[in-house]
Amino acid sequence: MKITSQLKTNNMKKSILVFTSVTLLSGMVFLGCESSSEKVDTAEQAVTDANNELEQANQEYLADIENYRTETSSKIEANNQSIADFNLRIAKEKKEVKEDYKKKIAELESKNSDMKKKMDEYKADGKEKWEAFKTEFSHDMDELGAAFKDLTVKNVK
Template structure:
């Protein structure tokens, strides 16, 4: 019986040694697979970065083209805008000339007439002043 117990103990030791060796081998295999997965993941990561760079550069180039197109339109629109500005300025000059003529042509017509004229004239002058201010602010 003692001999059987010793045999059992020796057998268990041998099995556990094999088991430890198998565990080490299995762990080494797992490390190898993990390293391969890591290398693959790094390759995918680097490929993704390169893909992103290419896509981003394409978008940046598209944006640059859009900006160039916009600047070209502005250059052509400026000429049309200048004509529009000249027309607005001419209208403002005409209104100003009309106001000058209106005050020069005013004939005394009593206090009530004067109050009414003054009120209308001031209102028209305020509108002209506002129009001039708005025009200047928009074009600065």
């Protein structure tokens, strides 16, 4: 009889332990779950945050375009001033030399004008296209600047 009562006591202890463990685990699971309204609130906040980040990125993109337009406009204006200054300097050159310089200046003036037109006509059409346009345009502007520099260096000699 003693053995059976010990077995019953051990079984009872095990049952109480299992019941307590299951109750604690159930409570933790229940407390850890978000309600559906909390999930909706979390999702709405994530969408709002994503929209804010998108708007900020778009504003930075448009500001980059505007800054670049201003920068290139200044370079184009400087090129125009170089053309005017160069025309004044070559006025006293011999006729043959002057005609050669006038042709070169006309080419550079045309390229400068084309670059201005290209920049003015650019429409914001996505960041990737903007980066490609900006890279190509910067390369073309650098080449134009080098051509102006070469012309003035040759004239100084």
